[in-house]
Amino acid sequence: MRRASASSRAVCYADTIWxxxxxxxxxxxxxxxxxCERAQGRAETLFNELCSNRDDANYAAAQEVLAGRYIxxxxxxxxxxxxxxxxxxxGRAGGRPRHGRLLNRPDHGRHVP
Numbered sequence: 001m002r003r004a005s006a007s008s009r010a011v012c013y014a015d016t017i018w019x020x021x022x023x024x025x026x027x028x029x030x031x032x033x034x035x036c037e038r039a040q041g042r043a044e045t046l047f048n049e050l051c052s053n054r055d056d057a058n059y060a061a062a063q064e065v066l067a068g069r070y071i072x073x074x075x076x077x078x079x080x081x082x083x084x085x086x087x088x089x090x091g092r093a094g095g096r097p098r099h100g101r102l103l104n105r106p107d108h109g110r111h112v113p
Contacts, residue, residue, distance in 0.1 A: 010035040 014032035018025040064070065 007036045
């Protein structure tokens, strides 16, 4: 919606320039046309990206993070609500991975479908 209104404003401004400076009509509308074409190109690109996203892969990776597959990434991270570094490997019991302290903080809500 913002793109459409920005294009409308560009055309309206070109019309204002034309009424105030008739000798600049052609240049004003050339620039408005260029602006509108670029906005249309950006809108088309964004629309095409809707059909070629990576949601499935991103969701699968998020599930792996929640399952603890990448817990080693948290090693050495300092939790600002804690006194020291987070050694994720030290928190594993019986070979079962656990979520690191940063993932288990109460302010990190999780959405599970």
